[in-house]
Structures are given as C-alpha cells and as structure tokens.
Amino acid sequence: MSLHAFFEGEFVPQEEAKIGILTHAFNYGTAVMDGYRGFWNSGRDEMFLFRLRNHFDRFLANCKILRIQVAPTTDDLIGIAVELARRCAVKQDLLFRPLAYKASQSLGVRLHDLADALLISTTDMGPYLPETGVRCRTATWRRIPDISVPARAKITGLYVNNALARAEAAQDGYDEAVMLSENGHVSEAGPANVFIVRKHRVITPPVYDDILEGITRDTVISLARDELELEVVERPIDRSELYVADEAFLCGTANHMTPILEVDRRVVGEGEEGLLTAKLRGLYQEVARCARPDYEHWCTPVLGRP
Ligand SMILES: Cc1ncc(COP(=O)(O)O)c(C=O)c1O
Structure with a gap:
C-alpha cells in the first residue's frame, strides 16, 4: 500500500513527511485537526470522500479560532484531498487527517508571530470502537x-x-x-x-x-x-x-x-x-x-x- 501525505505544499510518500522537534504545535498542541473518511465502493469501483465539503468548512472555521491561515477556500482543500486520495491508489477504506498547525521551530507559548502549515496524512485505520457495542x-x-x-x-x-x-x-x-x-x-x-x-x-x-x-x-x-x-x-x-x-x-x-x-x-x-x-x-x-x-x-x- 502506498500511503501518501500532503506536506509542505507537496504530495509525498507518507514516511517522508517529518517535522522538527521544536515545531510549535508539537510542543504546545497548537494545531487544529479534522478527520474524514474515504469509503471504497466496490460495485462502482470508486472511492467516495464522505461529506468532504462539510469537514473542510468546519476545519477552516476552526482555524479561525486558533488564528491559523492555511488555505484560502474549502474548494482548494477539496482539490488537494481528491488528489491525495487518488495518489494513494488503494481499493479499501481510508481515514484522512488534515492538520493545520503552528509550524515555526520556536519555543514560547503564543498564537501570534508563528508560521502556519497544512498537513493531510492518511491511515487505513478501521472502526475505532467494537462495532458490536x-x-x-x-x-x-x-x-x-x-x-x-x-x-x-x-x-x-x-x-x-x-x-x-x-x-x-x-x-x-x-x-x-x-x-x-x-x-x-x-x-x-x-x-x-x-x-x-x-x-x-x-x-x-x-x-x-x-x-x-x-x-x-x-x-x-x-x-x-x-x-x-x-x-x-x-x-x-x-x-x-x-x-x-x-x-x-x-x-x-x-x-x-x-x-x-x-x-x-x-x-x-x-x-x-x-x-x-x-x-x-x-x-x-x-x-x-x-x-x-x-x-x-x-x-x-x-x-x-x-
Ligand atoms: C471529541 C469528538 N467528538 C465527536 C466527534 C465526531 O465528529 P465527526 O462526526 O465530525 O467525526 C469526534 C471526531 O472527530 C471527536 O473527536
């Protein structure tokens, strides 16, 4: 399986996406995340990303709360998400994790005067809890x-x-x-x-x-x-x-x-x-x-x- 990530403005094999140890978000939790699923529909030989627009609308609204700016519009993010799923090229369900984070290699608790970055990672994680209850x-x-x-x-x-x-x-x-x-x-x-x-x-x-x-x-x-x-x-x-x-x-x-x-x-x-x-x-x-x-x-x- 070739899982990919969107990282530093590019699509890369996921194992190549790495952050530095001083990354602000890693030290202080200054990031907004979301999660959307790609469902494989074997009958139609197609993967569908579920409620993608709603996820990215929420994501951008939440970025505003944390004063992060990563992409101008939901449509830009949808374009990236579709391309990322296409590059993964698998016939199975996937879970995608967008993360908008304070990316500066800089210590000091704050939200201001820091660079923002966008990451979307991919996993094949199945249901998080036992489906039986x-x-x-x-x-x-x-x-x-x-x-x-x-x-x-x-x-x-x-x-x-x-x-x-x-x-x-x-x-x-x-x-x-x-x-x-x-x-x-x-x-x-x-x-x-x-x-x-x-x-x-x-x-x-x-x-x-x-x-x-x-x-x-x-x-x-x-x-x-x-x-x-x-x-x-x-x-x-x-x-x-x-x-x-x-x-x-x-x-x-x-x-x-x-x-x-x-x-x-x-x-x-x-x-x-x-x-x-x-x-x-x-x-x-x-x-x-x-x-x-x-x-x-x-x-x-x-x-x-x-
Ligand atoms: C704390 C919390 N509540 C609720 C949800 C469910 O939200 P959604 O249906 O948008 O995935 C999530 C999942 O992301 C969560 O982390």
Missing part, C-alpha cells in the same frame, strides 16, 4: 468548557482531556468514556458524539454543552428526521438519563455508529443494539458508501468515473 464509564474528568478551550475547535492540545478520560475508562475495564460538562450534563465520548433514544424520540446534547459539532451527528440527525420520520431533540441530557434510555449510541467519523450496551454497570435498554440504532446504522453505512442516490451530494468521487 461498547460498555462505557462516566469519566471523573469533566469536559473542558468553551470558556477555557473550545471543544468545537478540535484543537489537538485539547485532546489530552479526552485521553485522560479514555485511559481511566480503559484501566477500569470499560471500552469508552462518557464525559460530563462542568454543569453535569452529558457532553460527549472520547472520540464521538452521544445519542439516546427515549420513547421513540432521538435525543442528543446541544452544541452549547461543550461538544464537537460532529458531522456524523449531523448525518444521524438528518437520517432520523428525513428517512425514519423520528422526532430529534437537541437538549441537555442528564447522566442518569443514560441509565434509563431505551437505546444509546455513539457516532463519529472514526467509529461510525456504535451501540452503547452499558453505562456505569447499568444495562442500557435490552443490553444489545436497539432497533432504531440498527436502522440508523444501516442507513448511515449505505449513505457513506454512496449507495443511496438521494445523498450522493455528500460523496465526492476520487477517480471521477461516470
């Missing part, structure tokens, strides 16, 4: 609030918060952590947004509960409303609502959709993937692989075959 633990680490470091900005340094929570969960024998906001509401999991189902209503934390404004979250909301005609509510969720939910699941680019089977040793619903979760997961898989014509506008072809 996960057992979660409420983290003792609170989600970092927007007034300290904005979670919506997907800043690399902020992920220490997620790492602390996930390490705690793993060490206690759980698959994943659910973090609470400072005011005690369910915020999100380590790498994913949280949904519950109660009495046929699909509920997810609002954007003001210190979450990343997930693109998979947005996809799930659209599919639940438009395809399953379900009521979707964005409102604060109490920790104990996780325990009494009929169904619960996590969603994100890295894990796709993952049923939550248990939280803090309380079985959620029947302790297996719920009916609505399964329906949504099936729809998501079809849409992401460009197998549903109504959603083709979300899928950017890499090879451009008719």
